[in-house]
Structure formats: C-alpha cells, structure tokens
Amino acid sequence: MRLVVKRSIESKIMSNIKIDLTKQIAALKLATPLELIQWAIKKAKNPIVTTNFRPYEVALLYACTQVKPDIKVIWCDTGYNTPQTYRHAEDLIKRLNLNIKLYVPQQTSAHRDVVLGIPNIEDSKHKIFTEQVKLEPFKRAMAEHKPDVWFTNLRHGQTAFRDSIDILSYSKDGMLKVSPFYHYTDSKLDTYLQEHQLPNEFKYFDPTKVLENRECGLHI
Numbered sequence: 001m002r003l004v005v006k007r008s009i010e011s012k013i014m015s016n017i018k019i020d021l022t023k024q025i026a027a028l029k030l031a032t033p034l035e036l037i038q039w040a041i042k043k044a045k046n047p048i049v050t051t052n053f054r055p056y057e058v059a060l061l062y063a064c065t066q067v068k069p070d071i072k073v074i075w076c077d078t079g080y081n082t083p084q085t086y087r088h089a090e091d092l093i094k095r096l097n098l099n100i101k102l103y104v105p106q107q108t109s110a111h112r113d114v115v116l117g118i119p120n121i122e123d124s125k126h127k128i129f130t131e132q133v134k135l136e137p138f139k140r141a142m143a144e145h146k147p148d149v150w151f152t153n154l155r156h157g158q159t160a161f162r163d164s165i166d167i168l169s170y171s172k173d174g175m176l177k178v179s180p181f182y183h184y185t186d187s188k189l190d191t192y193l194q195e196h197q198l199p200n201e202f203k204y205f206d207p208t209k210v211l212e213n214r215e216c217g218l219h220i
Contacts, residue, residue, distance in 0.1 A: 017043050017148055017176045025166050033059075033180035036167060037067045037151065040178045044149035048072045050138075051153075053081070053089040054204045056189045059181055060153040062198055065096050071151075073098045074141045078133040079109035080118070080207045088201035095199075101145070103137040118207050130208040147175060154179040 028036055041047060049064045049071055051057045064071050075089070093100055105112075112132065119125040150171060154162050167182045181189065193200055 047149040048147040049151035084203035
C-alpha cells in the first residue's frame with residue numbers, strides 16, 4: 001500500500017504585517033537578537049517559532065521564550081532524528097517549558113522504510129520522501145495555526161539561498177520571517193550558549209538535506 005500525500009493542505013497565509021524590508025533591516029541593523037524578537041512580537045498577532053532541535057536551535061528557543069514564554073513552538077519531527085536529538089529535545093522542552101505543537105508524517109518511518117526507504121538525493125523519489133516527512137507536516141501546521149510572524153534560526157553562510165536573505169524576509173506564503181541570529185557565527189553562538197548556560201547537541205541527522213549546504217525545500 002502506497003501512502004497518498006494530501007497535497008491540498010496549503011497554508012494560504014498572507015500576513016497583515018507589511019513593511020519595507022530594506023528600510024526596516026537597516027533600522028534594525030544594530031539590534032540584538034532579543035531586541036529584534038521584541039520588535040517583531042509587538043507587531044505580531046500570532047507568532048510562531050519552528051524548531052527541529054538541531055545544533056544551536058536552543059539559542060533561538062531561549063531568546064523567543066524570554067520575550068513570549070507561551071509562544072507556539074512548531075516541531076515537525078521527521079521520525080528519523082538521532083537518540084541524542086530526541087533526548088536533547090526532551091531536555092529543552094522541560095528546561096524552557098516550551099509550548100510544543102508536534103507534527104509528524106502521516107506514515108510511520110518503519111512503514112516507509114519498507115515501501116520507500118530513504119532515497120538518495122539524486123533519486124527522483126527523494127522529492128516524494130521530502131514531501132512526506134517534512135513539507136506535508138509543515139504545511140499542515142501552518143494551515144492550522146495561520147501565523148503572521150515566523151521566527152527561524154536561519155543564518156548567513158549556511159546555504160546560497162540563506163546568504164541571499166537577511167534578518168527579515170517574507171516566506172512564499174507571505175509570512176514575515178525573522179532570523180534573530182542571522183549574523184551569528186558558530187563561535188559567537190558558542191559564547192551566547194555559555195553566557196546563558198544552555199546545552200547544545202551535535203549528533204543530528206536530517207534525511208531530507210543530507211548535505212549541510214543543501215536546502216530541503218522548507219524555506220524556498
């Protein structure tokens with residue numbers, strides 16, 4: 001039996017937050033991550049932060065919950081995380097009292113392993129795999145919550161696409177995307193985590209990306 005992915009689930013989000021990105025980015029150029037989050041929260045009616053609990057995600061989660069403790073935290077769990085990542089997630093959920101909204105694929109990873117597996121990124125089936133484990137759950141989450149501000153941990157230097165945006169951008173659905181740590185290097189984030197006594201975890205695996213400099217399709 002093949003899983004039929006429902007492609008009709010679309011977020012259809014058009015944010016009411018309309019700004020001149022170039023002008024606003026320039027105005028917030030010297031803002032700290034906390035100040036940037038405070039600025040965005042004041043404009044937002046229904047903000048969210050997304051996470052997959054990859055390395056350094058804790059910085060974004062900590063900063064967002066400092067401004068809005070009950071902010072919705074959307075976690076689209078592919079089902080292929082490492083045991084270390086799942087333990088890290090459980091620790092952060094309790095430590096930061098995260099308001100987690102969990103979304104998982106409509107098919108279990110055990111079932112998918114039999115009928116599809118994890119196709120190589122060169123395989124045409126990898127697109128189907130990515131749709132099932134990441135894009136469909138994300139679309140479902142956005143359709144249900146209809147956020148107007150999306151906090152992400154995108155950073156300069158990660159991929160070619162991410163180098164083309166900045167601290168503020170718009171998603172293809174019209175959400176205002178805010179990347180508070182966009183200009184932070186790993187070294188600077190290490191210092192941030194040390195200052196706030198926050199844990200990190202590096203044993204992480206994203207089956208839709210495989211390569212660190214490759215986009216999975218969530219942001220483009």
